[in-house]
Amino acid sequence: MPIQIIAPAPFLSAEEEEEEFQVEEDExxxxxxxxxxxxxxxxGVAASKRKQGRQAAGIVTPGEIVTDDPQWMRGHGTYLSxxxxxxxxxxxxxxxxxxxxxxNKLLSIRALRFRYVPEIGDLVVGxxxxxxxxxxxxxxxxxxxxxxxxxxxxxxxxILRKRTSTDELQIRTFxxxxxxxxxxxxxxxxxxxASLHTRSLKYGKLRNGYFMTIDAGMVRRMKSHVLTMNTxxxxxxxxxxxxxxxxxxxxxxxTPLTEGGVESKSVSITRLEEEASEAIYSxxxxxxxxxxxxxxxxxxxxxxxLVKANVKIDEEMLNLGYEAALxxxxxGFDWGSDTEAGKRVVDLxxxxxxxx
Amino acid sequence: MPPPTPLSPPELSYxxxxxxxxxxxxxxxxxxxxxxxxxxxxxxxxHCNGSSRICMTEAGECIVGIKAEVEKDATSKYATxxxxxxxxxxxxxxxxxxxxxxxSGVGVGGISGAGGASGRDEGDGGAAVWLKEGLLACxxxxxxxxxxxxxxxxxxxxxxxxxLLLTPTSHPSPLLLSTAVNMALDSTYLPKLTxxxxxxxxxxxxxxxxISVPLYEPTTFPRPPISLPVVAIxxxxxxxxxxxxxxTAEVGLVVTLALSxxxxxxxxxxxxxxxxxxxxxxxxxxxxxNRKLLRKMVTTCVNEASEVIxxxxxxxxxxxxxx
Numbered sequence: 001m002p003i004q005i006i007a008p009a010p011f012l013s014a015e016e017e018e019e020e021f022q023v024e025e026d027e028x029x030x031x032x033x034x035x036x037x038x039x040x041x042x043x044g045v046a047a048s049k050r051k052q053g054r055q056a057a058g059i060v061t062p063g064e065i066v067t068d069d070p071q072w073m074r075g076h077g078t079y080l081s082x083x084x085x086x087x088x089x090x091x092x093x094x095x096x097x098x099x100x101x102x103x104n105k106l107l108s109i110r111a112l113r114f115r116y117v118p119e120i121g122d123l124v125v126g127x128x129x130x131x132x133x134x135x136x137x138x139x140x141x142x143x144x145x146x147x148x149x150x151x152x153x154x155x156x157x158x159i160l161r162k163r164t165s166t167d168e169l170q171i172r173t174f175x176x177x178x179x180x181x182x183x184x185x186x187x188x189x190x191x192x193x194a195s196l197h198t199r200s201l202k203y204g205k206l207r208n209g210y211f212m213t214i215d216a217g218m219v220r221r222m223k224s225h226v227l228t229m230n231t232x233x234x235x236x237x238x239x240x241x242x243x244x245x246x247x248x249x250x251x252x253x254x255t256p257l258t259e260g261g262v263e264s265k266s267v268s269i270t271r272l273e274e275e276a277s278e279a280i281y282s283x284x285x286x287x288x289x290x291x292x293x294x295x296x297x298x299x300x301x302x303x304x305x306l307v308k309a310n311v312k313i314d315e316e317m318l319n320l321g322y323e324a325a326l327x328x329x330x331x332g333f334d335w336g337s338d339t340e341a342g343k344r345v346v347d348l349x350x351x352x353x354x355x356x
Numbered sequence: 357m358p359p360p361t362p363l364s365p366p367e368l369s370y371x372x373x374x375x376x377x378x379x380x381x382x383x384x385x386x387x388x389x390x391x392x393x394x395x396x397x398x399x400x401x402x403h404c405n406g407s408s409r410i411c412m413t414e415a416g417e418c419i420v421g422i423k424a425e426v427e428k429d430a431t432s433k434y435a436t437x438x439x440x441x442x443x444x445x446x447x448x449x450x451x452x453x454x455x456x457x458x459x460s461g462v463g464v465g466g467i468s469g470a471g472g473a474s475g476r477d478e479g480d481g482g483a484a485v486w487l488k489e490g491l492l493a494c495x496x497x498x499x500x501x502x503x504x505x506x507x508x509x510x511x512x513x514x515x516x517x518x519x520l521l522l523t524p525t526s527h528p529s530p531l532l533l534s535t536a537v538n539m540a541l542d543s544t545y546l547p548k549l550t551x552x553x554x555x556x557x558x559x560x561x562x563x564x565x566x567i568s569v570p571l572y573e574p575t576t577f578p579r580p581p582i583s584l585p586v587v588a589i590x591x592x593x594x595x596x597x598x599x600x601x602x603x604t605a606e607v608g609l610v611v612t613l614a615l616s617x618x619x620x621x622x623x624x625x626x627x628x629x630x631x632x633x634x635x636x637x638x639x640x641x642x643x644x645x646n647r648k649l650l651r652k653m654v655t656t657c658v659n660e661a662s663e664v665i666x667x668x669x670x671x672x673x674x675x676x677x678x679x
Contacts, residue, residue, distance in 0.1 A: 003391035005671045178362040207366040283365040293374045
């Protein structure tokens with residue numbers, strides 16, 4: 001079967017919708033599922049129907065009136081409608097598409113999908129959008145593109161060196177448009193625009209691997225966002241850069257250059273630094289075996305399957321998912337042609353986590 | 357819409373090497389001729405003769421509505437080919453992408469040669485041109501979709517095919533547009549004529565939709581055409597390439613095919629070039645295209661297309677007659 005066509009989720013029938021409207025009428029707007037004392041009143045039958053149908057209730061769209069009851073306070077994702085002439089109370093209107101969340105008397109809307117909001121100290125994977133005279137503009141999936149200053153990268157010839165005009169002229173030799181890099185959010189300005197830095201040997205240009213994106217918010221914040229995984233089937237070690245912004249890079253594990261290989265004995269410290277720094281900005285991949293490539297693709301598929309099943313990604317989940325994928329692989333399944341495969345892997349991984 | 361950011365050189369070289377291995381390793385572990393699953397439904401727009409909605413990962417979502425209008429032939433006796441071709445009007449619109457009409461949808465689907473100067477002169481651009489082209493060219497032995505549009509002497513149906521792309525930031529694949537149009541055409545029904553065929557009077561139609569006439573008879577051939585994107589990387593040929601694969605590819609084609617008989621053999625209706633990336637490897641390593649590879653690309657499409665068109669047709673009919 002070269003192609004699989006999935007029928008969409010069924011619409012709610014008119015009767016079912018009518019039923020829901022009757023419940024809502026006294027609220028004067030969108031279903032809040034509240035009775036007067038503010039408790040959630042969930043009708044069992046209606047709730048289960050909502051989950052199946054495409055028009056899931058509880059989801060509001062921008063401009064939709066959430067409530068005109070003055071007892072509620074407006075929270076994030078909402079605004080007050082303009083006051084009416086006859087002195088009626090203003091209603092709370094949603095400014096996002098998402099679900100209603102209530103904390104005591106505070107109403108806020110949690111968006112279904114959102115962009116990444118940078119925070120200081122986050123490890124992010126980004127792509128260079130534009131090269132300017134003294135800095136780069138970097139796409140990090142945030143509302144604003146981030147800035148990477150020439151002074152906040154490792155310059156060749158010593159880690160801590162003052163930047164010179166020669167560096168400014170050679171700015172494209174470090175990063176040029178389209179390059180991928182891993183960096184840390186250093187500062188945020190008042191609009192929430194991030195400024196990045198790569199002043200550590202952990203950060204810098206990304207090579208030897210495959211880039212993919214998932215929804216921001218699907219990566220759980222962890223102690224370390226650079227994972228090294230021992231893969232089977234002769235894949236060797238694989239590094240996974242889980243950017244908090246949902247950009248992910250999966251690459252063959254490479255030993256950091258400054259730790260040195262065989263040559264480190266014969267080369268003086270300063271010379272080594274110089275070589276290392278220049279190699280940091282190289283655009284040439286190492287030799288990567290087909291086995292490693294297959295495992296990198298498998299990890300990518302595991303990540304996609306987890307996201308599709310709405311499971312947040314952390315180190316534990318990723319390891320379990322990979323194990324599950326390997327077990328399924330031994331049973332001889334073909335990931336590409338079997339759309340259920342991803343779901344099975346996730347189920348297996350979740351079962352494993354429950355067992356501990 | 358900003359142009360998609362190019363991939364970085366290490367990324368391109370990684371993908372290029374992975375995809376030119378034997379067997380190739382696609383980033384999503386698909387086999388070379390495997391399509392990505394898609395979500396499809398048809399005949400859901402109430403005021404259209406035929407409609408469809410297709411969702412694809414990465415390529416986004418697309419809605420097609422087909423409306424038919426009764427029109428008097430421009431010339432009383434013999435309609436010229438150019439006039440007859442105006443009986444079908446295709447427009448591709450990108451939601452939030454501004455004005456529709458001439459020149460809209462230029463470059464949608466990344467097909468080169470469409471939407472250039474010649475495309476615009478015809479009053480429409482880009483994707484609309486090759487979609488219509490495939491439609492008109494479809495069918496051998498003197499069969500043409502235009503013959504089905506004739507109502508009676510001096511009267512014909514004018515078909516408006518409106519394609520709306522709902523996700524402007526995505527990278528619409530030609531497959532998305534052509535499957536959507538294919539499904540919509542397959543679900544198009546026209547009112548049954550009640551007045552005699554050979555009279556010049558204004559035609560009259562039955563208002564009973566139960567006896568309406570399908571535009572494409574479900575059991576006869578040819579079926580509506582479908583366009584399959586195919587790229588070649590090294591000596592490997594890939595169907596339904598992802599955005600990254602298109603960027604890595606050395607050559608890309610969009611092959612338009614139509615099912616010609618019940619055994620599943622396909623007619624090639626048209627072949628167009630597709631814009632692909634700069635190809636992996638260094639400038640000097642590029643090989644250029646040889647005839648063998650082109651042949652392989654087209655035959656791969658022909659081999660796989662029948663299965664795809666059949667599956668699509670089955671889904672359409674299942675949804676049409678579910679009530």
